Amino acid sequence: MVYVNRKEHFNAAHKLFNPNWTKEKNEEVFGPCANENWHGHNFELIVTVKGTPDPDTGFVVDLKKLSTLIKEDVINLVDHKNLNIDVPFLKGKMVSCEIIISEFWKILEPKVAQLQKGASLYKLTLYETPRNYVEYFGEQGI
Numbered sequence: 185m186v187y188v189n190r191k192e193h194f195n196a197a198h199k200l201f202n203p204n205w206t207k208e209k210n211e212e213v214f215g216p217c218a219n220e221n222w223h224g225h226n227f228e229l230i231v232t233v234k235g236t237p238d239p240d241t242g243f244v245v246d247l248k249k250l251s252t253l254i255k256e257d258v259i260n261l262v263d264h265k266n267l268n269i270d271v272p273f274l275k276g277k278m279v280s281c282e283i284i285i286s287e288f289w290k291i292l293e294p295k296v297a298q299l300q301k302g303a304s305l306y307k308l309t310l311y312e313t314p315r316n317y318v319e320y321f322g323e324q325g326i
């Protein structure tokens with residue numbers, strides 16, 4: 185098996201805010217991330233696809249096709265958007281990295297499987313800041 189990676193980026197605004205809590209409780213739990221007038225991040229999304237190289241092309245998956253898929257099905261929906269307001273698949277959800285990455289997985293997993301026979305989505309990695317990032321392998325429970 186070979187693991188092939190494609191990194192994409194997007195810029196987006198959000199706030200971490202539980203509507204069932206008071207403003208004070210949100211500020212206590214989320215700190216500046218609960219700022220009611222939003223804040224922004226430069227996100228990086230790394231998509232890892234697993235498979236065996238095709239004998240004719242040497243590719244597990246064509247990285248150009250993978251990049252186009254990620255951009256059309258995920259990046260274009262979140263780039264320069266307010267994640268709490270503008271993105272239908274995040275509506276009503278807490279927009280932590282954990283929730284964002286699991287929603288990305290639901291979109292990408294079936295589409296990646298169609299790119300090349302035997303190739304499958306292995307892992308997503310989402311950087312919210314250069315120091316804060318999450319990884320998701322599609323395990324259930326979220």
Ligand SMILES: Nc1nc2c(c(=O)[nH]1)N=C([C@H](O)[C@H](O)COP(=O)(O)OP(=O)(O)OP(=O)(O)O)CN2
Pocket residue numbers: 200217279280281282312313314315316
């Ligand atoms: N488990 C999670 N914890 C936190 C999340 C998250 O999505 N999942 N998100 C945030 C904030 O949105 C944001 O990431 C915090 O930004 P910031 O504190 O500026 O980030 P840094 O740690 O990189 O900045 P430092 O200057 O190093 O503190 C918070 N928690």
